[in-house]
Amino acid sequence: MRFNSLATKVSLYMTGVSLAGGLLTSVGAYFIYALIAAQKPEWLADQTGGAWYPIDSIILCALILLGLSLSAVVSVMFTRRLLQPLTSLATTARQIQEGDLGARARAEPGSAAEAEALVADFNAMAARVEAVSNDITLWNASIAHELRTPVTILMGQLSAASDGLLKLDGPLLASLRDQAASLGRLIEDLRVVSLASAQKLMLHTEPLDLAAAVTALKPAVTPLLAEAGFTVEWRLSPAQTVGDAARLRQAILALIDNAIKHAEAQAGPLIIRTDVIQGVARVSVSDAGPGLAADIAPRLFDPYFRMSEGRDGSGLGLMVVRAIAEAHGGFAFCDRNDRSGLDFSLDLPSL
Structure with missing residues (x-):
């Protein structure tokens, strides 16, 4: 006693x-x-x-x-x-x-020790409530900001077309479709992050090969990478795991999209790799620059964090990657590489 x-x-x-x-x-x-x-x-x-x-x-x-x-x-x-x-x-x-x-x-x-423990637990709970409240405020402001851009563009173009200032032709329809697609991606990213935060992200898992998942994406991403000026090295070794194929493709696309938005194509080739390292199935996207400051790395997977202000993107891409990785029992992280760039990796338990 x-x-x-x-x-x-x-x-x-x-x-x-x-x-x-x-x-x-x-x-x-x-x-x-x-x-x-x-x-x-x-x-x-x-x-x-x-x-x-x-x-x-x-x-x-x-x-x-x-x-x-x-x-x-x-x-x-x-x-x-x-x-x-x-x-x-x-x-x-x-x-x-x-x-x-x-x-x-x-x-x-x-x-009494019990009273001190009760007060400490209560204060910890209160601090968590305060943090959640602050996060909700930040999320609401950020969501409103991110939704405003595509909605504003859509409304402006539609209003201009309705007033006869723009001709409702193929290029305008393509622009409207792109803005609607951007809005749809943002909504889906928000849905994934919200479900993951509530631990309610449903997965339909099956044995799969990460190399095969990346190979299936090559026809879709190759033109995008070429248009952005990237030379790509595909180093795809078998990496067997158990996961939701659709969600993992979403995460891999987010890693590639992040590289398109933030890496410098002229710095060197983009290396997209799958392999097994010490019992972990890994898919990674490695660029050659511009790198980042050491204090930024821990924040890269936070919601709405951007490495570069003024660039496109919702700031949710890497958060989606982390949410999907953690839902699979894995994790996502970023490391510097020997090419003065960054390696963005998603690790999953290997079969």
Whole structure:
């Protein structure tokens, strides 16, 4: 039993009160009778044969009152110390309920271990609530910002076409289709991240080869990479895993799209690789620059983070990659490589 536990403190206080009461009664009676015998011996002159006299009742009542007073003082001190963390918790909970998410409870030094643990857990929960609230605010602002761009372009082009300022021809329809597709991708990215955050991202898993998954994407991504000026080296070794083929293709496309948006084509070839490393099936996209500062790497997979301001993209691509990787029991990460560039990798358990 811990010395600072609640049970120990209650036992010690109760034992202390009992001992103090008994000691006060015994010692108090001795000194009171001695004082009376010295100062007023006539009050005790007739007390013979162990008879009970009024003076005994007075002394007993005085001792009882003194003992009760001492017990009350000790009880109040103990109750205040016991209830202080609970009172702080109640006050803080009320403040949080009223909107002050930065409020925190406190336990005075010497509080019971259980009370200190309760306060610490409550404060951790309050900090998490505050962080979630801040994230929701950020997400709402970011979502509104990201949705506004394609919607504004769509509305502007449609309004111009409706007013006769633009001809509703093939190029305009293609532009409208591109904006609608961009809006659809953004909505899907938001859906994936939201489901993953709630741990409700459903997967339809089956044995598959990451090399085969990348090969299936080559016809779609090769023209995009060529248009962006990239030379590509495909280094696809078998990498067997269990996963959702559609989701993994989505993640791989996000890695390639990230390279198109942020890597420099003239710096060197883009290397798209699949292999098995120490029991881990890995697909990676490696560029040759421009690299990044060391303090940026941990933030790359955060939602809405962009390595370069002013470039296209929702800022959700790498977050989607991480969400899909973690839903498969894997993880996504970024490392510097020996070509002054970055390796963006998705690791999954290998078969």
